[in-house]
Amino acid sequence: PELTNQIAAGEVIERPASVVKELCENSLDAGSTRIRIDFIDAGLKQVTVQDNGSGIAKDQIDLAFTRHATSKIATERDLFNISTLGFRGEALASIAAVSHVEVVTSSDNLGGVRAVFSGSEKKLQEDAASPKGTKISVSDLFFNTPARLKYLRSERTEILKIVDIVNRLALGHPDVAFTLTNNGKVLLKTNGRNDLRQDIANIYGRQLAEKMDVLKNSSPDFKITGLISDPNTTRSNRNFISLLLNGRYIKNYRLTQAIIAGYGSKLRPRRYPIAVVKIELDPLLVDVNVHPTKQEVRLSKEQELERLLTTSISEALEKTPQ
Ligand code: ADP
Ligand code: MG
The missing domain is CATH 3.30.565.10 (Histidine kinase-like ATPase, C-terminal domain)
Structure with missing residues (x-):
C-alpha cells in the first residue's frame, strides 16, 4: 500500500x-x-x-x-x-x-x-x-x-x-x-469582509482595482459575477484571468477564450484583461471528476455559457465610456 x-x-x-x-x-x-x-x-x-x-x-x-x-x-x-x-x-x-x-x-x-x-x-x-x-x-x-x-x-x-x-x-x-x-x-x-475589489487591490494594486468594471449577468442556467479591468489602461496576459466555478478555481481554455473575445473589439484586438469571473451553476451541469487535481472540468451547456460570458463582458465594458 x-x-x-x-x-x-x-x-x-x-x-x-x-x-x-x-x-x-x-x-x-x-x-x-x-x-x-x-x-x-x-x-x-x-x-x-x-x-x-x-x-x-x-x-x-x-x-x-x-x-x-x-x-x-x-x-x-x-x-x-x-x-x-x-x-x-x-x-x-x-x-x-x-x-x-x-x-x-x-x-x-x-x-x-x-x-x-x-x-x-x-x-x-x-x-x-x-x-x-x-x-x-x-x-x-x-x-x-x-x-x-x-x-x-x-x-x-x-x-x-x-x-x-x-x-x-x-x-x-x-x-x-x-x-x-x-x-x-x-x-x-485579505480581510474576509466580502469585498472583492479590496482583495484585488491587495493583490494587483489599488489603481487597477478602482478602475475595474462590475460583471453581473445571468441566464436560467448560469449566474456570472465579478470584476474586469479597464481595457484602456490595462496591459496584461492570459494568466490574470481567474475563473471560479461554484467557488472552485479552474483552468478552461474555451471559457478563457470567451472572456477574451468579450474584452476585445476592433479598436482593441488581442487585449487580455485582469479579471475575476465567478460562475454559479447547478452542480449537476458540471463534471469535476475528470482529473485528480480537479482543475479541469467538463460542462454541459458549455456553448451557452461561452456566449453568455462574451456578451456579459462586452456589455459591462460598454456601460463605461471608452
Ligand atoms: P476530500 O477533501 O476529497 O474529502 P481529503 O484527503 O482532502 O479528501 O480529506 C479527507 C477528509 O479529511 C475530508 O473528507 C474531511 O472529512 C477531513 N478533513 C481534511 N482537512 C480538514 C479540515 N481542515 N477541517 C475539517 N476536516 C478536514
Ligand atoms: Mg480535500
Whole structure:
C-alpha cells in the first residue's frame, strides 16, 4: 500500500503549491472563515495551514488519512452533484505518503487531538489542547521520492506558484480572511469582509482595482459575477484571468477564450484583461471528476455559457465610456 500511495500521490501532489491548494480547499470545505498559510523554504521544509473550521473528530483521524475515504459524498448520486471542493478523498493520504504530517485539530474548543503521520504510517496520536479548527503541518515534502524533488523548479518559481494559488483561492472566497507568509514575511492578507475589489487591490494594486468594471449577468442556467479591468489602461496576459466555478478555481481554455473575445473589439484586438469571473451553476451541469487535481472540468451547456460570458463582458465594458 505504501507504493500505491506514492504512485497516486504523484498525481495529486506535484509540488509544494499542490499541498497548499489541497489543504486550503479542505479548510474551505470545513466552513472556515480564517485560513492562515505559512511556509518555509519554498514549502519544501514546511507548509502549515491553520483554519477555524469544523475540525476533525478524534475517531475520524485515521479515516481522513485513508485513500478514497471522504466525508463529503456518501452515494454514487452525490458524485454528480458536488458542492464541496474535495470529494475524492485523496489529498491527505497522498500528502502523508510523501512527507511528515502533523495534525492538531478539535471540533469544539474542549478536547482536541494531535496525530503524526510519516510515509503513510501513523506514528502517534494523543489528546491535545486545540482551538476549534485544524492545523496541518507538512514537513520535508518528497523526502522519500527523490525523483520528484529533482523535477521541481527553482525556489523562486515554486514560491510564485504558492502565491498564485493562494491569490486565486482568496479571490474566489472574499468572505474568508487569508494570511500567507513565507519565512515569516507576510505575502498576502485579505480581510474576509466580502469585498472583492479590496482583495484585488491587495493583490494587483489599488489603481487597477478602482478602475475595474462590475460583471453581473445571468441566464436560467448560469449566474456570472465579478470584476474586469479597464481595457484602456490595462496591459496584461492570459494568466490574470481567474475563473471560479461554484467557488472552485479552474483552468478552461474555451471559457478563457470567451472572456477574451468579450474584452476585445476592433479598436482593441488581442487585449487580455485582469479579471475575476465567478460562475454559479447547478452542480449537476458540471463534471469535476475528470482529473485528480480537479482543475479541469467538463460542462454541459458549455456553448451557452461561452456566449453568455462574451456578451456579459462586452456589455459591462460598454456601460463605461471608452
Ligand atoms: P476530500 O477533501 O476529497 O474529502 P481529503 O484527503 O482532502 O479528501 O480529506 C479527507 C477528509 O479529511 C475530508 O473528507 C474531511 O472529512 C477531513 N478533513 C481534511 N482537512 C480538514 C479540515 N481542515 N477541517 C475539517 N476536516 C478536514
Ligand atoms: Mg480535500
